[in-house]
Amino acid sequence: MLGKGLKGKGYKLMIDNLDDLWHLYNLIEEHDIVGGETYRRVEKVDDKLRPDKAAKKRVWLAVDVEALEFHEFSNRLRVHGVVVKGPEDISLSSYHTLNFNTDKQIEIEKPKPWRKHQLEQLKNAIDATQQPQVIILSIEDDNAVIAQLHQYGVRKAATINAQGFGKFYSGTTAGKSSKKLSDVKKEFFDDILLQLQQLISQVEAKTDDVPLIVVGPGFTKDEFVKFCRDKQLSVMKNILVEGTGQAGMVGVQEALKRGVVTRLVSDSRVSFETELVEQVLEGIAKNGPVSYGLVETKAALDVGAVKQLLMTDSLIRGKNEQIEELLIKTENMSGTITIISTVHDAGKQLESLGGVAALLRYKV
Numbered sequence: 595m596l597g598k599g600l601k602g603k604g605y606k607l608m609i610d611n612l613d614d615l616w617h618l619y620n621l622i623e624e625h626d627i628v629g630g631e632t633y634r635r636v637e638k639v640d641d642k643l644r645p646d647k648a649a650k651k652r653v654w655l656a657v658d659v660e661a662l663e664f665h666e667f668s669n670r671l672r673v674h675g676v677v678v679k680g681p682e683d684i685s686l687s688s689y690h691t692l693n694f695n696t697d698k699q700i701e702i703e704k705p706k707p708w709r710k711h712q713l714e715q716l717k718n719a720i721d722a723t724q725q726p727q728v729i730i731l732s733i734e735d736d737n738a739v740i741a742q743l744h745q746y747g748v749r750k751a752a753t754i755n756a757q758g759f760g761k762f763y764s765g766t767t768a769g770k771s772s773k774k775l776s777d778v779k780k781e782f783f784d785d786i787l788l789q790l791q792q793l794i795s796q797v798e799a800k801t802d803d804v805p806l807i808v809v810g811p812g813f814t815k816d817e818f819v820k821f822c823r824d825k826q827l828s829v830m831k832n833i834l835v836e837g838t839g840q841a842g843m844v845g846v847q848e849a850l851k852r853g854v855v856t857r858l859v860s861d862s863r864v865s866f867e868t869e870l871v872e873q874v875l876e877g878i879a880k881n882g883p884v885s886y887g888l889v890e891t892k893a894a895l896d897v898g899a900v901k902q903l904l905m906t907d908s909l910i911r912g913k914n915e916q917i918e919e920l921l922i923k924t925e926n927m928s929g930t931i932t933i934i935s936t937v938h939d940a941g942k943q944l945e946s947l948g949g950v951a952a953l954l955r956y957k958v
Contacts, residue, residue, distance in 0.1 A: 605705035629656030653907040711931035734841035745863040747937030758781040871940035886951035909949035
């Protein structure tokens with residue numbers, strides 16, 4: 595995401611990727627003024643006879659936001675509201691939905707000054723444009739999952755199953771394929787490699803470096819890495835191999851909790867959020883300097899004990915006055931606010947604690 599300030603209380607931003615849409619989903623609030631290019635139907639006299647044939651023209655509009663929708667799998671952010679700025683031939687009292695995807699510009703103005711944590715999130719989103727996008731391969735004997743690490747969480751990109759007969763067997767088995775173990779495994783590895791190369795080529799269009807993490811139980815992960823290295827493939831230029839107790843997306847989440855991504859990439863948003871939530875969980879287990887839940891965290895904040903406030907993205911979008919009070923008071927007391935995405939496991943764990951927790955300067 596690239597951005598620059600507008601006169602007054604706004605920013606003009608270029609949307610580069612899905613992560614940018616996610617950040618915008620969390621930054622835009624009700625009654626913000628959001629503008630961008632869109633298409634509006636242009637009616638002519640003969641269009642009244644054939645309304646389905648009415649032409650559309652590209653225009654720039656701004657709306658007073660009433661609703662937001664984030665569509666992860668179609669890479670789209672929908673912003674709905676009353677038109678407040680636009681060409682003279684468009685009614686300013688009409689409703690319109692702006693659709694934003696990658697490679698589009700968006701303008702945001704807030705009726706109130708931007709909050710400190712919002713500016714911090716905006717800065718992080720802009721800085722993250724230059725960060726590598728990590729791909730994780732979780733593999734076992736006859737199944738593999740490829741996932742892509744976004745700033746808001748992990749998204750499954752592909753599932754590959756070994757063709758033939760479940761687990762790998764040597765020799766022949768009655769009623770089953772007589773295909774040799776090496777042939778089955780080679781086909782399996784070739785399928786995985788094809789999917790990886792396709793995803794990496796897409797990511798490389800946005801960043802120069804694409805780290806790959808290969809995880810899973812047993813030795814299949816090591817055999818796959820050797821298979822790729824024997825081919826002297828560039829996909830192996832920045833790779834980390836890690837053993838996990840399970841494969842699939844469970845294995846991916848296990849690797850994240852262990853801080854595997856942080857070891858490969860110095861700055862990973864999901865790993866950072868996961869580590870903070872793990873600190874809260876550890877503090878709860880050991881009766882340490884942490885708080886969780888709205889009541890307990892507010893009490894800690896009232897005595898100035900909150901060092902870092904953690905809040906789920908869903909809670910911060912809830913338009914709750916108590917939540918707003920927590921945010922304001924934390925900023926006034928020089929505390930740090932971190933918004934935790936509920937897309938990944940750590941965010942779901944924080945949600946189960948009430949959606950809010952804090953790391954404290956001292957035990958209350």
